[in-house]
Amino acid sequence: MYKVFKFGGASVRDAEAIRNVVRILKKYPNDKLVVVVSAIGKTTNGLEELWKAYTKGSDKTTTILQSLQESHLRIANALFEPGDPVFDRLNDLWVTIEWVLEEEPHPDQNYTYDQIISVGELLSSTILSAFLEKEGVSNTWMDARDVVITDDHYREASVLWDRVESRCASKVIPLFEQSDIVVTQGFIGSTLDNNTTTLGREGSDYTAAIFGYALNAAGIWIWKDVPGILTADPKHFNNVIKIERLTYREAIEMTYYGAKVIHPKTIKPIQNKLIPLYVRSFLDPEVDGTMISAMDELKLPPIIVLEDNQAMLHISSKDFSFIGEHHLSRIFGLLAKHHLKINLMRNTAISFSVCFQYDDRKINRFLEELGDEFTVTMDRELELITIRHYNAATVKEMKKNKVILFEERIRDTIQMVTRPSPVIVRK
């Protein structure tokens, strides 16, 4: 049986972290592992900056590229002897970016984005695979783009499941005849015409689920810098506790509402094949983390999910006509077309309000196409707070010092759109 391990950017952030990943992998000598790795540390953000600079025609591209190259080189120098063949392989990858930067801009900027951004995972997986080999852990590096076949919706590609399943059978399984570990990249895929695509930011968890699904894996292990799934983000809250077990249902709800611990798209494929998912700490690899699997609903403590950078758009008719089905269907059609994921919504007689993650690019296109048929206003810099399994004390605590713009309760979930209260300065 296959197991899929996913290591995120923080778990390979520097040479010491990569050594730690190797230590973890050495503990599983009897398993067949697909190891999915993200780009090192904040590389993807850096590559995003590079792409932005390039599309704006800015001269910053060279500096950004150099600093990314240097940070990778620092890590490689700490792990390998001078002259190791890995340096040439890394160089070749940087050259693919340099080519893109030298070319005339492609008409589809999202296409260019994927060609640049995907290199982060190619670099990290190359380093990890070579270092494992150096440490005596036999493994095979695999290009995920030979397997994760997608449509051509660049930057947010959809997986073509049948293709992925047949490629897993024809390309991945035979690799296990060479070694028990296959190292590959999260986040990236390819169209049938061999154009590189990506699956959406933080998409490496999803890649792990894709391989798990297509290989009918025994389980998926996501190695993180937290001990498991917690009742709230420890960066924002005190007194958080680890949740030992979660149902697929609870996990998909939590991540849908914005819990950052795993990517929301991860749950469906594994639920469909009842593959358990384990979230564990790479800092404390022996300790059980959270297990997500099929089981009866559990009694859970309040779980708080906070999403910032929310916007609320208020769309109303200009002539006092009701916002009826035909308006709504037009609005929804445009929201879908521009991939604006609705977090909350409400309609009244002549208005429709919707809350989503603020994204300049998508919202401007949406508004442009909506035209001037409606009056539109927008509130920004809001927070969306979701409490699953809420109780009065938690709700009270969460409302402290906040202006509540919107609140909705459905069964065991309460959601609020809030704004930090204005600071009143006395003169």
Ligand code: ASP
């Ligand atoms: N490296 C990609 C990102 O940072 C994918 C991932 O980390 O999951 O978005």
Ligand code: MG
């Ligand atoms: Mg990342």
